[in-house]
Amino acid sequence: KQEVTQIPAALSVPEGENLVLNCSFTDSAIYNLQWFRQDPGKGLTSLLLIQSSQREQTSGRLNASLDKSSGRSTLYIAASQPGDSATYLCAVRPLYNFNKFYFGSGTKLNVKP
Amino acid sequence: EAGVAQSPRYKIIEKRQSVAFWCNPISGHATLYWYQQILGQGPKLLIQFQNNGVVDDSQLPKDRFSAERLKGVDSTLKIQPAKLEDSAVYLCASSSSGQRAFFGQGTRLTVV
Numbered sequence: 001k002q003e004v005t006q007i008p009a010a011l012s013v014p015e016g017e018n019l020v021l022n023c024s025f026t027d028s029a030i031y032n033l034q035w036f037r038q039d040p041g042k043g044l045t046s047l048l049l050i051q052s053s054q055r056e057q058t059s060g061r062l063n064a065s066l067d068k069s070s071g072r073s074t075l076y077i078a079a080s081q082p083g084d085s086a087t088y089l090c091a092v093r094p095l096y097n098f099n100k101f102y103f104g105s106g107t108k109l110n111v112k113p
Numbered sequence: 114e115a116g117v118a119q120s121p122r123y124k125i126i127e128k129r130q131s132v133a134f135w136c137n138p139i140s141g142h143a144t145l146y147w148y149q150q151i152l153g154q155g156p157k158l159l160i161q162f163q164n165n166g167v168v169d170d171s172q173l174p175k176d177r178f179s180a181e182r183l184k185g186v187d188s189t190l191k192i193q194p195a196k197l198e199d200s201a202v203y204l205c206a207s208s209s210s211g212q213r214a215f216f217g218q219g220t221r222l223t224v225v
Contacts, residue, residue, distance in 0.1 A: 034213065046214065
């Protein structure tokens with residue numbers, strides 16, 4: 001069974017800093033990986049989707065990379081802002097059942113002004 | 114395009130009462146998910162529909178939870194009777210055949 005881990009559980013950085021959030025998974029047979037943002041009390045907002053054949057995806061200040069062989073993905077946030085404060089979750093879809101998600105428990109990010 | 118709609122946004126009930134949540138997915142999305150998210154944890158899948166058929170309900174507490182998706186579109190999730198440990202955010206999501214999943218705003222349930 002796929003297990004997804006996100007470390008650290010919480011991260012606090014000063015505004016303007018570049019940062020990296022980590023996601024690791026145990027089974028490299030994945031269909032794709034999706035990064036989400038969740039604000040307190042709200043639903044999940046999709047940030048980036050990386051297909052298994054891709055190495056990275058970029059959207060604005062966000063860059064997500066994927067290394068299937070090592071079971072890792074990173075979300076890079078450039079020039080962090082207080083508005084980036086939220087919980088970031090990654091979710092993996094297995095190759096054998098691509099309609100199923102396995103979620104990590106998230107990294108809670110606080111960007112201090 | 115319109116997003117995933119959920120209602121209500123908030124609900125407070127006493128234990129042993131019943132409650133129902135509604136979800137309207139993105140038009141054309143065949144896959145619909147209901148998740149339970151307890152504070153500080155990642156979402157836990159309760160039930161997954163493909164059109165109006167159940168694909169996975171292995172983690173649904175069937176003695177108290179039920180869900181249906183009529184005509185492969187809207188879905189309702191019901192809890193009867195509710196327990197204190199059911200206090201959580203209930204999230205509905207939809208996707209089209211392995212593509213990007215979209216989530217609703219969720220329903221925050223408090224059982225007192």
